[in-house]
Amino acid sequence: MYKEQIDAYIDSKREEILEDVKALVRINSQRGEAIPGKPYGEGPAAAVKKAGELMEKYGLTVKNYDNYVITGDFGPGEKELDILAHLDVVPVTEDWTVTQPFEPVEVDGKLYGRGTADDKGPAVAALYAVRAVKELNIPIKKSIRLILGADEECGSSDLEHYYSIEKEAPCTFTPDADFPVINMEKARLAKHFSASFEEEALPAVRFFQSGDKVNVVPAKAEAVIIGLTEEVLAQAVEKTREDTGILFHYEKREEEFYLTGKGIAAHASTPEAGNSALTALLHLISLLPLADTEGNRLLRSAAKLFPHGDTEGKALQVAQRDEVSGALTMNLGILKLENKTLEGEFDCRAPLCATDENLTQVMREAFAKEGICMETGSMVPAHYVPEDSSFVQTLLESFERYTGMKGKCLCTGGGTYVHELERGVAFGCMMEGVDNHMHGDDEFMVIDTLLMSAKMFADVIVKLCC
Numbered sequence: 001m002y003k004e005q006i007d008a009y010i011d012s013k014r015e016e017i018l019e020d021v022k023a024l025v026r027i028n029s030q031r032g033e034a035i036p037g038k039p040y041g042e043g044p045a046a047a048v049k050k051a052g053e054l055m056e057k058y059g060l061t062v063k064n065y066d067n068y069v070i071t072g073d074f075g076p077g078e079k080e081l082d083i084l085a086h087l088d089v090v091p092v093t094e095d096w097t098v099t100q101p102f103e104p105v106e107v108d109g110k111l112y113g114r115g116t117a118d119d120k121g122p123a124v125a126a127l128y129a130v131r132a133v134k135e136l137n138i139p140i141k142k143s144i145r146l147i148l149g150a151d152e153e154c155g156s157s158d159l160e161h162y163y164s165i166e167k168e169a170p171c172t173f174t175p176d177a178d179f180p181v182i183n184m185e186k187a188r189l190a191k192h193f194s195a196s197f198e199e200e201a202l203p204a205v206r207f208f209q210s211g212d213k214v215n216v217v218p219a220k221a222e223a224v225i226i227g228l229t230e231e232v233l234a235q236a237v238e239k240t241r242e243d244t245g246i247l248f249h250y251e252k253r254e255e256e257f258y259l260t261g262k263g264i265a266a267h268a269s270t271p272e273a274g275n276s277a278l279t280a281l282l283h284l285i286s287l288l289p290l291a292d293t294e295g296n297r298l299l300r301s302a303a304k305l306f307p308h309g310d311t312e313g314k315a316l317q318v319a320q321r322d323e324v325s326g327a328l329t330m331n332l333g334i335l336k337l338e339n340k341t342l343e344g345e346f347d348c349r350a351p352l353c354a355t356d357e358n359l360t361q362v363m364r365e366a367f368a369k370e371g372i373c374m375e376t377g378s379m380v381p382a383h384y385v386p387e388d389s390s391f392v393q394t395l396l397e398s399f400e401r402y403t404g405m406k407g408k409c410l411c412t413g414g415g416t417y418v419h420e421l422e423r424g425v426a427f428g429c430m431m432e433g434v435d436n437h438m439h440g441d442d443e444f445m446v447i448d449t450l451l452m453s454a455k456m457f458a459d460v461i462v463k464l465c466c
Helices: 003-012 015-023 042-057 120-135 159-162 230-244 277-286 294-306 356-369 390-403 447-466
Strands: 062-063 069-074 081-088 105-107 110-112 143-149 171-174 181-185 187-196 204-209 220-226 249-254 256-262 330-337 341-350 411-413 425-426 444-446
Touching: 003 015, 003 120, 015 042, 015 110, 015 120, 015 143, 042 069, 042 081, 042 105, 042 120, 042 143, 042 230, 062 187, 069 120, 069 159, 081 120, 081 187, 081 447, 110 447, 120 256, 120 447, 143 159, 143 447, 159 256, 181 390, 187 356, 204 277, 230 256, 230 277, 249 277, 256 277, 277 294, 277 330, 294 330, 341 356, 390 425, 390 447, 444 447
Parallel strands: 081 143, 081 171, 171 425, 181 411
Antiparallel strands: 062 069, 069 143, 105 110, 110 444, 181 425, 187 341, 204 220, 204 330, 220 256, 249 256, 330 341
């Protein structure tokens, strides 16, 4: 019954919304060195301060939790809804073309700048949703809290601090992912493994290096091999190109061959979207007539456990799937052999049916059979809020109301800001088919989507809190 009022209000505040987003985007809130009273450095603390000023300006009751998190409350009665967004941003490069990262500009219906999409723009949309309900005098019976954190991009220690003090609300959503609703986040098992060796016989791999982030499919790989003929190596290179689509270049320097190859990077939650240079190089090495030494054997073991193209953990005998969350994904993100040591890291995203018994222990035993030690510890459990819950259905109804599209629940292999919350889901602000260059150069937010999100959030507040 308040839709027309809410829509007209948000439309009338277009320029104010954009100016408030710009004010936050101008603050370089990349995580810095901790200093007293500012756990994430000067930038995030400045963003927290500015957000507090905006919330106070619009009549919310503000509380700063030691510059980890700042909150704004509105409404009577018990708290019903938390809206959780973040003010920190990922690092930037000098390769932006439309504008500089912290100099926001509006071009062709898009607002460019670091944080416009992730997550300062959505945070302001949530603020204006609360402001709309307040200034339109819509009678609500329960209260809303806007929670703005400062460390989502580097591990969410801000929420650990906040939830060590406060309790989770009956309902929480974060506008830090995709519409319609992400109610299922896969489990994660990311572990380091290692082995040492002593033998030195030829031919052998003297050096192997690929990957620098465990949650990224490695796009580059390099190795140094000694004791082979060029003819044998060339045959293996060509066979690897045929098998994997990756061409390795090599250069001979005295008795050693230096190999380099380039694949296609992708996020570890969707490894099938990439082409791993790491596993392609392991495949190449497995084709070579290397000496039967421990170092060479360990590389062959790695190729056996993580064969090229196996993104579901079939070789490790952990492949599994379920209807709610789909298939397990596996990414060997880092591998290095140097100074008689092999070490690496993998990143597995597992469905709801995964357990430490059918995943963690099976992998640990598979490594042990190859003489490789996997670090201890359990997986991070999956996160799931049932689709038929009244909260999720309310979000889907608002999405359908404002977009005219069918609402549906989504599963992600990535983790959102609410992964550790029992009743938390992700709701916006990214629309299907739009690449906002999130975490990349020329990040932007479609302004119409931002305004629609604010309207949608206000609609949800009315439905849950009236």
